[in-house]
Amino acid sequence: MPSSTAGSSAWSGQAGASKLPKPAVDVGYDVAYSKRADKDLDSLPSGAGDDLRRTLESYAADPLRFRCDVKKMRAFKKRLRIRRGNYRVIFDVNDKDRLFEVKAADDRKDIY
Numbered sequence: 001m002p003s004s005t006a007g008s009s010a011w012s013g014q015a016g017a018s019k020l021p022k023p024a025v026d027v028g029y030d031v032a033y034s035k036r037a038d039k040d041l042d043s044l045p046s047g048a049g050d051d052l053r054r055t056l057e058s059y060a061a062d063p064l065r066f067r068c069d070v071k072k073m074r075a076f077k078k079r080l081r082i083r084r085g086n087y088r089v090i091f092d093v094n095d096k097d098r099l100f101e102v103k104a105a106d107d108r109k110d111i112y
Helices: 035-045 047-060
Strands: 030-034 069-072 081-082 087-094 099-107
Touching: 030 035, 035 047, 035 099, 047 069, 047 081, 047 087, 047 099
Parallel strands: 030 099
Antiparallel strands: 069 081, 081 087, 087 099
């Protein structure tokens, strides 16, 4: 049976560091907030709006690598939602312009 040493593990290095190679092309999207979405995010309690903005911006920077709870909405062709705790952000994807168009953000009991 082989012995295990600290440096020989396949998981050595930074905890949580991704082993995936960087993409050869820019895969990021820009984020545009509607007036309603800005108002919704600013009105959320205790920094939840800032947390949702950071999550969305991170996902937009590299949607293939960043892991968060993103799901396609059934009734819309290019509309997605991001879940963060009890809050949701609804946004459209414009692949041609590489843009996420944020439509709304609110508590999950009120957003749908």
